[in-house]
Amino acid sequence: MGLFGRRTPPDRPTEEVRPPAEPESRTVRGASRLWSDGFGRVGTRSLQILAIVAVIAVFGFVGTRLTLVVIPVLIALVLAAAISPLVSFLRRRGMPSILATWISLLALVALLSGIVWLVVLAVVDQWDELQEQALDGFDSLQTYLQNLPFEISEEQLTSVRDSAVSLLQSDAVGSGAIAGVSQTADFVAGFFIMIVVLFFFLKDGPVMWEFLLRPFDGHRYERGRRVGAATIRTLGGYVRGTAIVAIVDAVGIGIGLAIIGVPLVIPLSVLVFLLAFIPLVGATLAGILAALVTLVAVGPVEALVVVAIVIVVNQLEGDFLQPIVMGRTLRLHPLVILFALTTGTVLVGITGAVLAVPIAASIWRAIQVWDGPDLPARFARKKRPETV
Numbered sequence: 001m002g003l004f005g006r007r008t009p010p011d012r013p014t015e016e017v018r019p020p021a022e023p024e025s026r027t028v029r030g031a032s033r034l035w036s037d038g039f040g041r042v043g044t045r046s047l048q049i050l051a052i053v054a055v056i057a058v059f060g061f062v063g064t065r066l067t068l069v070v071i072p073v074l075i076a077l078v079l080a081a082a083i084s085p086l087v088s089f090l091r092r093r094g095m096p097s098i099l100a101t102w103i104s105l106l107a108l109v110a111l112l113s114g115i116v117w118l119v120v121l122a123v124v125d126q127w128d129e130l131q132e133q134a135l136d137g138f139d140s141l142q143t144y145l146q147n148l149p150f151e152i153s154e155e156q157l158t159s160v161r162d163s164a165v166s167l168l169q170s171d172a173v174g175s176g177a178i179a180g181v182s183q184t185a186d187f188v189a190g191f192f193i194m195i196v197v198l199f200f201f202l203k204d205g206p207v208m209w210e211f212l213l214r215p216f217d218g219h220r221y222e223r224g225r226r227v228g229a230a231t232i233r234t235l236g237g238y239v240r241g242t243a244i245v246a247i248v249d250a251v252g253i254g255i256g257l258a259i260i261g262v263p264l265v266i267p268l269s270v271l272v273f274l275l276a277f278i279p280l281v282g283a284t285l286a287g288i289l290a291a292l293v294t295l296v297a298v299g300p301v302e303a304l305v306v307v308a309i310v311i312v313v314n315q316l317e318g319d320f321l322q323p324i325v326m327g328r329t330l331r332l333h334p335l336v337i338l339f340a341l342t343t344g345t346v347l348v349g350i351t352g353a354v355l356a357v358p359i360a361a362s363i364w365r366a367i368q369v370w371d372g373p374d375l376p377a378r379f380a381r382k383k384r385p386e387t388v
Contacts, residue, residue: 064347068186071348072194074355079194080201081235082243083108087202101203109195119267205232226373227366234365238358245322246276249283249313253290256309260302262294277354279337283314332361 063070083104090100201208213224254269262268268290275282287310295303332340337357344356370377 060347067348068190069193071351071355072190073197074359075351076194076198076201078235078239078355078358079108079198080205081232082239084202084205084232084236097203101199104202105195105199108198115270119270223370226369230365230369231362234362235358238361241322242277245317246273248321249273249276249286249317252313252316253286253310256313257290257294257306260294260305261298262290262302262306263297264293268293278341279357280334280341283310283317286310287314332357332364336360 086104086107087100090103091097095103209224209228213221213228216224250269250273253272254265257265257268271289272283272286275286278285287307290310291303291306294306337360340356340360341353344352344354346352348355367380368376370380375381
Protein backbone atom coordinates (compact mmCIF):
# COMPACT_ATOMS: atom_id res chain seq x y z
CA MET A 1 0.00 0.00 0.00
CA GLY A 2 1.37 3.32 -0.93
CA LEU A 3 2.25 6.14 1.38
CA PHE A 4 -0.89 8.13 0.66
CA GLY A 5 -3.19 5.11 0.32
CA ARG A 6 -6.34 4.83 2.41
CA ARG A 7 -7.74 1.55 3.84
CA THR A 8 -11.39 0.82 3.17
CA PRO A 9 -13.39 0.37 6.40
CA PRO A 10 -14.44 -3.30 6.92
CA ASP A 11 -18.10 -2.47 7.57
CA ARG A 12 -18.51 -0.73 4.20
CA PRO A 13 -18.35 -2.78 1.04
CA THR A 14 -15.88 -1.70 -1.52
CA GLU A 15 -17.58 0.31 -4.22
CA GLU A 16 -16.80 -0.59 -7.72
CA VAL A 17 -15.00 2.18 -9.46
CA ARG A 18 -16.66 2.90 -12.72
CA PRO A 19 -15.25 5.03 -15.49
CA PRO A 20 -17.05 8.30 -16.11
CA ALA A 21 -20.06 7.93 -18.28
CA GLU A 22 -19.55 8.78 -21.86
CA PRO A 23 -21.73 11.66 -23.03
CA GLU A 24 -24.57 10.51 -25.10
CA SER A 25 -23.86 11.12 -28.71
CA ARG A 26 -26.40 13.28 -30.38
CA THR A 27 -27.15 12.44 -33.92
CA VAL A 28 -27.57 15.55 -36.04
CA ARG A 29 -29.96 14.99 -38.87
CA GLY A 30 -31.60 17.03 -41.56
CA ALA A 31 -30.94 20.70 -42.05
CA SER A 32 -29.14 21.05 -38.70
CA ARG A 33 -26.35 18.81 -39.93
CA LEU A 34 -25.63 21.19 -42.80
CA TRP A 35 -24.84 24.00 -40.36
CA SER A 36 -22.80 21.96 -37.84
CA ASP A 37 -19.65 21.28 -39.87
CA GLY A 38 -16.91 23.71 -40.92
CA PHE A 39 -18.68 24.97 -44.00
CA GLY A 40 -21.84 25.50 -41.98
CA ARG A 41 -20.03 27.65 -39.44
CA VAL A 42 -18.43 29.67 -42.23
CA GLY A 43 -21.87 30.14 -43.77
CA THR A 44 -23.30 31.29 -40.45
CA ARG A 45 -20.56 33.86 -39.98
CA SER A 46 -20.98 35.00 -43.57
CA LEU A 47 -24.70 35.59 -43.03
CA GLN A 48 -23.96 37.56 -39.87
CA ILE A 49 -21.39 39.70 -41.69
CA LEU A 50 -23.83 40.30 -44.55
CA ALA A 51 -26.49 41.36 -42.06
CA ILE A 52 -24.11 43.87 -40.45
CA VAL A 53 -23.05 45.19 -43.85
CA ALA A 54 -26.71 45.54 -44.84
CA VAL A 55 -27.46 47.58 -41.70
CA ILE A 56 -24.45 49.82 -42.36
CA ALA A 57 -25.51 50.21 -46.00
CA VAL A 58 -29.03 51.23 -44.95
CA PHE A 59 -27.66 53.85 -42.56
CA GLY A 60 -25.25 55.06 -45.25
CA PHE A 61 -28.04 55.29 -47.82
CA VAL A 62 -30.26 57.24 -45.44
CA GLY A 63 -27.35 59.50 -44.50
CA THR A 64 -26.57 60.31 -48.14
CA ARG A 65 -30.23 61.18 -48.73
CA LEU A 66 -30.39 63.40 -45.65
CA THR A 67 -27.13 65.27 -46.13
CA LEU A 68 -28.87 68.58 -45.42
CA VAL A 69 -29.36 67.36 -41.85
CA VAL A 70 -26.58 64.81 -41.30
CA ILE A 71 -23.66 66.91 -42.53
CA PRO A 72 -24.52 70.05 -40.47
CA VAL A 73 -24.99 67.87 -37.38
CA LEU A 74 -21.61 66.16 -37.89
CA ILE A 75 -19.88 69.50 -38.51
CA ALA A 76 -21.55 70.93 -35.40
CA LEU A 77 -20.36 67.93 -33.36
CA VAL A 78 -16.77 68.35 -34.56
CA LEU A 79 -16.77 72.10 -33.91
CA ALA A 80 -18.39 71.63 -30.50
CA ALA A 81 -15.67 69.15 -29.55
CA ALA A 82 -13.04 71.64 -30.71
CA ILE A 83 -14.28 74.71 -28.81
CA SER A 84 -15.78 72.98 -25.77
CA PRO A 85 -12.62 73.70 -23.71
CA LEU A 86 -13.31 77.42 -24.17
CA VAL A 87 -16.87 77.00 -22.88
CA SER A 88 -15.61 74.97 -19.91
CA PHE A 89 -12.96 77.58 -19.16
CA LEU A 90 -15.53 80.39 -19.12
CA ARG A 91 -17.84 78.36 -16.88
CA ARG A 92 -15.04 77.67 -14.42
CA ARG A 93 -14.47 81.42 -14.25
CA GLY A 94 -17.98 81.82 -12.91
CA MET A 95 -19.68 82.84 -16.14
CA PRO A 96 -23.27 81.59 -16.63
CA SER A 97 -23.61 78.65 -19.01
CA ILE A 98 -25.78 80.49 -21.52
CA LEU A 99 -23.40 83.47 -21.66
CA ALA A 100 -20.33 81.26 -22.06
CA THR A 101 -22.06 79.42 -24.90
CA TRP A 102 -23.02 82.63 -26.71
CA ILE A 103 -19.52 84.10 -26.39
CA SER A 104 -17.88 80.94 -27.77
CA LEU A 105 -20.38 80.63 -30.60
CA LEU A 106 -20.15 84.27 -31.65
CA ALA A 107 -16.35 84.11 -31.54
CA LEU A 108 -16.39 81.12 -33.90
CA VAL A 109 -18.89 82.75 -36.28
CA ALA A 110 -16.88 85.98 -36.30
CA LEU A 111 -13.69 84.06 -37.11
CA LEU A 112 -15.30 82.16 -40.00
CA SER A 113 -16.97 85.31 -41.33
CA GLY A 114 -13.69 87.21 -41.18
CA ILE A 115 -11.90 84.52 -43.18
CA VAL A 116 -14.61 84.49 -45.86
CA TRP A 117 -14.60 88.31 -46.04
CA LEU A 118 -10.82 88.42 -46.50
CA VAL A 119 -10.94 85.83 -49.28
CA VAL A 120 -13.76 87.56 -51.18
CA LEU A 121 -12.14 90.99 -50.77
CA ALA A 122 -8.77 89.74 -52.03
CA VAL A 123 -10.32 88.00 -55.04
CA VAL A 124 -12.38 91.04 -56.02
CA ASP A 125 -9.45 93.47 -55.63
CA GLN A 126 -6.82 91.36 -57.41
CA TRP A 127 -8.83 89.53 -60.06
CA ASP A 128 -8.07 92.04 -62.86
CA GLU A 129 -4.40 91.99 -61.94
CA LEU A 130 -4.44 88.19 -61.96
CA GLN A 131 -5.94 88.17 -65.47
CA GLU A 132 -3.17 90.40 -66.82
CA GLN A 133 -0.38 88.52 -65.07
CA ALA A 134 -1.83 85.19 -66.17
CA LEU A 135 -1.89 86.24 -69.82
CA ASP A 136 1.65 87.67 -69.64
CA GLY A 137 2.84 84.54 -67.88
CA PHE A 138 1.24 82.35 -70.51
CA ASP A 139 3.01 84.29 -73.27
CA SER A 140 6.33 83.72 -71.47
CA LEU A 141 5.52 80.06 -71.01
CA GLN A 142 4.63 79.82 -74.72
CA THR A 143 8.05 81.20 -75.67
CA TYR A 144 9.72 78.77 -73.28
CA LEU A 145 7.83 75.78 -74.68
CA GLN A 146 8.78 76.61 -78.24
CA ASN A 147 12.47 76.10 -77.33
CA LEU A 148 11.95 72.59 -75.96
CA PRO A 149 13.51 69.57 -77.76
CA PHE A 150 10.11 68.14 -78.71
CA GLU A 151 7.76 69.99 -80.98
CA ILE A 152 4.57 71.73 -79.85
CA SER A 153 2.60 73.31 -82.67
CA GLU A 154 1.61 76.96 -82.67
CA GLU A 155 -2.02 75.99 -83.15
CA GLN A 156 -2.06 73.95 -79.95
CA LEU A 157 -0.58 76.78 -77.89
CA THR A 158 -2.99 79.31 -79.40
CA SER A 159 -5.95 77.04 -78.62
CA VAL A 160 -4.87 76.65 -75.01
CA ARG A 161 -4.30 80.41 -74.68
CA ASP A 162 -7.74 81.22 -76.08
CA SER A 163 -9.32 78.75 -73.67
CA ALA A 164 -7.49 80.33 -70.73
CA VAL A 165 -8.61 83.83 -71.80
CA SER A 166 -12.22 82.69 -72.09
CA LEU A 167 -12.04 81.07 -68.65
CA LEU A 168 -10.57 84.12 -66.95
CA GLN A 169 -13.05 86.50 -68.54
CA SER A 170 -16.14 84.36 -68.06
CA ASP A 171 -18.82 85.17 -65.51
CA ALA A 172 -18.51 81.72 -63.98
CA VAL A 173 -15.13 82.61 -62.47
CA GLY A 174 -14.46 85.06 -59.68
CA SER A 175 -16.88 86.82 -57.42
CA GLY A 176 -19.89 85.73 -59.44
CA ALA A 177 -19.16 82.05 -58.80
CA ILE A 178 -18.54 82.70 -55.10
CA ALA A 179 -21.75 84.70 -54.78
CA GLY A 180 -23.69 81.99 -56.62
CA VAL A 181 -22.46 79.29 -54.30
CA SER A 182 -23.12 81.36 -51.16
CA GLN A 183 -26.69 82.13 -52.21
CA THR A 184 -27.89 78.58 -52.70
CA ALA A 185 -30.76 77.60 -50.48
CA ASP A 186 -29.15 74.36 -49.35
CA PHE A 187 -26.00 76.10 -48.18
CA VAL A 188 -27.91 78.72 -46.20
CA ALA A 189 -30.25 76.14 -44.66
CA GLY A 190 -27.38 73.83 -43.74
CA PHE A 191 -25.41 76.69 -42.22
CA PHE A 192 -28.26 77.75 -39.96
CA ILE A 193 -28.95 74.15 -38.95
CA MET A 194 -25.28 73.78 -38.07
CA ILE A 195 -25.29 76.97 -35.98
CA VAL A 196 -28.44 75.97 -34.06
CA VAL A 197 -27.21 72.43 -33.40
CA LEU A 198 -23.78 73.74 -32.41
CA PHE A 199 -25.38 76.09 -29.89
CA PHE A 200 -27.27 73.27 -28.19
CA PHE A 201 -24.25 70.95 -28.28
CA LEU A 202 -22.18 73.59 -26.49
CA LYS A 203 -24.90 74.42 -23.99
CA ASP A 204 -26.44 71.00 -23.24
CA GLY A 205 -24.02 68.44 -24.69
CA PRO A 206 -23.42 66.51 -21.43
CA VAL A 207 -27.16 66.58 -20.64
CA MET A 208 -27.98 65.15 -24.07
CA TRP A 209 -25.46 62.34 -23.64
CA GLU A 210 -26.81 61.49 -20.19
CA PHE A 211 -30.30 61.29 -21.70
CA LEU A 212 -29.08 58.85 -24.35
CA LEU A 213 -27.46 56.71 -21.63
CA ARG A 214 -30.66 56.35 -19.58
CA PRO A 215 -31.43 52.80 -20.82
CA PHE A 216 -28.07 51.58 -19.44
CA ASP A 217 -26.79 50.99 -15.93
CA GLY A 218 -23.81 49.42 -14.22
CA HIS A 219 -20.80 48.70 -16.38
CA ARG A 220 -22.74 49.49 -19.56
CA TYR A 221 -23.45 52.98 -18.28
CA GLU A 222 -19.79 53.47 -17.34
CA ARG A 223 -18.79 52.24 -20.79
CA GLY A 224 -21.10 54.80 -22.40
CA ARG A 225 -19.62 57.65 -20.36
CA ARG A 226 -16.09 56.44 -21.11
CA VAL A 227 -16.71 56.10 -24.85
CA GLY A 228 -18.43 59.50 -25.06
CA ALA A 229 -15.61 61.30 -23.25
CA ALA A 230 -12.93 59.57 -25.35
CA THR A 231 -14.74 60.38 -28.60
CA ILE A 232 -15.09 64.08 -27.76
CA ARG A 233 -11.45 64.32 -26.65
CA THR A 234 -10.29 62.70 -29.89
CA LEU A 235 -12.45 64.90 -32.11
CA GLY A 236 -11.46 68.07 -30.28
CA GLY A 237 -7.78 67.21 -30.16
CA TYR A 238 -7.75 66.34 -33.85
CA VAL A 239 -9.43 69.58 -34.93
CA ARG A 240 -7.35 71.81 -32.66
CA GLY A 241 -4.09 70.10 -33.60
CA THR A 242 -4.87 70.16 -37.31
CA ALA A 243 -5.85 73.83 -37.08
CA ILE A 244 -2.49 74.71 -35.48
CA VAL A 245 -0.61 72.77 -38.15
CA ALA A 246 -2.75 74.33 -40.90
CA ILE A 247 -2.09 77.85 -39.61
CA VAL A 248 1.66 77.24 -39.66
CA ASP A 249 1.43 75.83 -43.20
CA ALA A 250 -0.68 78.74 -44.43
CA VAL A 251 1.58 81.38 -42.86
CA GLY A 252 4.79 79.75 -44.11
CA ILE A 253 3.60 79.20 -47.65
CA GLY A 254 1.84 82.58 -47.72
CA ILE A 255 5.05 84.41 -46.75
CA GLY A 256 6.89 82.57 -49.52
CA LEU A 257 4.22 83.48 -52.09
CA ALA A 258 4.28 87.12 -50.99
CA ILE A 259 8.09 87.31 -51.32
CA ILE A 260 7.95 85.85 -54.83
CA GLY A 261 5.16 88.24 -55.80
CA VAL A 262 2.35 85.81 -56.50
CA PRO A 263 -1.12 87.41 -56.65
CA LEU A 264 -4.02 86.28 -54.48
CA VAL A 265 -1.75 85.45 -51.55
CA ILE A 266 -4.56 85.60 -48.98
CA PRO A 267 -6.97 83.31 -50.89
CA LEU A 268 -4.16 80.84 -51.59
CA SER A 269 -3.10 80.87 -47.93
CA VAL A 270 -6.70 80.26 -46.84
CA LEU A 271 -6.90 77.42 -49.34
CA VAL A 272 -3.72 75.91 -47.88
CA PHE A 273 -5.29 76.20 -44.42
CA LEU A 274 -8.50 74.46 -45.49
CA LEU A 275 -6.81 71.68 -47.48
CA ALA A 276 -4.59 70.89 -44.49
CA PHE A 277 -7.66 69.31 -42.87
CA ILE A 278 -7.51 66.56 -45.53
CA PRO A 279 -4.69 64.20 -44.47
CA LEU A 280 -2.19 62.73 -46.94
CA VAL A 281 -3.44 64.54 -50.05
CA GLY A 282 -4.41 68.01 -48.77
CA ALA A 283 -0.90 69.45 -48.66
CA THR A 284 -0.12 68.04 -52.11
CA LEU A 285 -3.24 69.61 -53.63
CA ALA A 286 -2.45 72.96 -52.01
CA GLY A 287 1.09 72.90 -53.39
CA ILE A 288 -0.13 72.02 -56.89
CA LEU A 289 -2.66 74.86 -56.93
CA ALA A 290 -0.16 77.41 -55.60
CA ALA A 291 2.41 76.30 -58.18
CA LEU A 292 -0.12 76.51 -61.03
CA VAL A 293 -1.15 80.05 -60.07
CA THR A 294 2.52 81.04 -59.84
CA LEU A 295 3.23 79.42 -63.20
CA VAL A 296 0.57 81.32 -65.12
CA ALA A 297 0.92 84.59 -63.18
CA VAL A 298 4.69 84.92 -62.67
CA GLY A 299 6.71 82.27 -64.48
CA PRO A 300 8.07 78.71 -64.48
CA VAL A 301 11.18 79.45 -62.38
CA GLU A 302 9.10 81.06 -59.63
CA ALA A 303 6.69 78.10 -59.80
CA LEU A 304 9.60 75.72 -59.07
CA VAL A 305 10.58 77.93 -56.13
CA VAL A 306 7.00 77.67 -54.81
CA VAL A 307 7.14 73.89 -55.14
CA ALA A 308 10.38 73.88 -53.12
CA ILE A 309 8.81 76.10 -50.44
CA VAL A 310 5.77 73.80 -50.17
CA ILE A 311 7.99 70.72 -49.87
CA VAL A 312 10.12 72.31 -47.12
CA VAL A 313 7.07 73.48 -45.13
CA ASN A 314 5.40 70.08 -45.42
CA GLN A 315 8.56 68.28 -44.30
CA LEU A 316 8.90 70.53 -41.26
CA GLU A 317 5.23 69.94 -40.47
CA GLY A 318 5.39 66.15 -40.82
CA ASP A 319 8.71 65.59 -39.05
CA PHE A 320 8.59 68.20 -36.30
CA LEU A 321 5.32 70.06 -35.74
CA GLN A 322 2.70 67.38 -36.27
CA PRO A 323 4.16 64.78 -33.83
CA ILE A 324 4.34 67.47 -31.11
CA VAL A 325 0.93 69.08 -31.68
CA MET A 326 -1.11 66.01 -32.62
CA GLY A 327 0.59 63.62 -30.21
CA ARG A 328 -1.38 60.37 -30.02
CA THR A 329 -4.65 61.85 -31.24
CA LEU A 330 -4.52 60.27 -34.69
CA ARG A 331 -3.22 56.72 -34.27
CA LEU A 332 -4.34 55.31 -37.60
CA HIS A 333 -2.39 53.49 -40.26
CA PRO A 334 -1.98 55.50 -43.49
CA LEU A 335 -3.90 52.79 -45.36
CA VAL A 336 -6.85 53.23 -42.97
CA ILE A 337 -6.67 57.00 -43.48
CA LEU A 338 -6.64 56.56 -47.25
CA PHE A 339 -9.61 54.18 -47.10
CA ALA A 340 -11.56 56.60 -44.90
CA LEU A 341 -10.75 59.50 -47.22
CA THR A 342 -11.89 57.57 -50.28
CA THR A 343 -15.10 56.40 -48.64
CA GLY A 344 -15.99 59.86 -47.32
CA THR A 345 -15.23 61.52 -50.65
CA VAL A 346 -17.33 59.03 -52.63
CA LEU A 347 -20.31 59.31 -50.27
CA VAL A 348 -20.40 63.03 -49.44
CA GLY A 349 -17.72 64.76 -51.52
CA ILE A 350 -15.19 67.22 -50.10
CA THR A 351 -17.08 67.49 -46.81
CA GLY A 352 -16.81 63.72 -46.38
CA ALA A 353 -13.08 63.89 -47.06
CA VAL A 354 -12.69 66.40 -44.21
CA LEU A 355 -14.92 64.55 -41.72
CA ALA A 356 -14.00 60.94 -42.52
CA VAL A 357 -10.62 60.81 -40.80
CA PRO A 358 -11.58 62.39 -37.43
CA ILE A 359 -14.67 60.17 -37.30
CA ALA A 360 -12.54 57.09 -38.03
CA ALA A 361 -10.03 58.16 -35.35
CA SER A 362 -12.86 58.64 -32.84
CA ILE A 363 -14.29 55.19 -33.59
CA TRP A 364 -10.88 53.62 -33.07
CA ARG A 365 -10.41 55.52 -29.80
CA ALA A 366 -13.82 54.30 -28.62
CA ILE A 367 -12.70 50.73 -29.34
CA GLN A 368 -9.52 51.34 -27.34
CA VAL A 369 -11.49 52.23 -24.17
CA TRP A 370 -14.41 49.83 -24.71
CA ASP A 371 -13.72 47.55 -21.73
CA GLY A 372 -11.74 49.98 -19.56
CA PRO A 373 -9.69 53.17 -19.61
CA ASP A 374 -6.71 51.20 -20.97
CA LEU A 375 -8.50 48.00 -22.02
CA PRO A 376 -9.60 47.72 -25.65
CA ALA A 377 -12.50 45.63 -26.87
CA ARG A 378 -11.77 41.91 -26.89
CA PHE A 379 -11.27 41.62 -30.65
CA ALA A 380 -8.74 44.51 -30.61
CA ARG A 381 -6.55 43.16 -27.81
CA LYS A 382 -3.21 41.53 -28.43
CA LYS A 383 -3.58 37.78 -28.11
CA ARG A 384 0.11 36.95 -28.47
CA PRO A 385 3.48 38.71 -28.72
CA GLU A 386 3.57 40.54 -32.03
CA THR A 387 7.11 40.50 -33.39
CA VAL A 388 6.53 41.98 -36.84
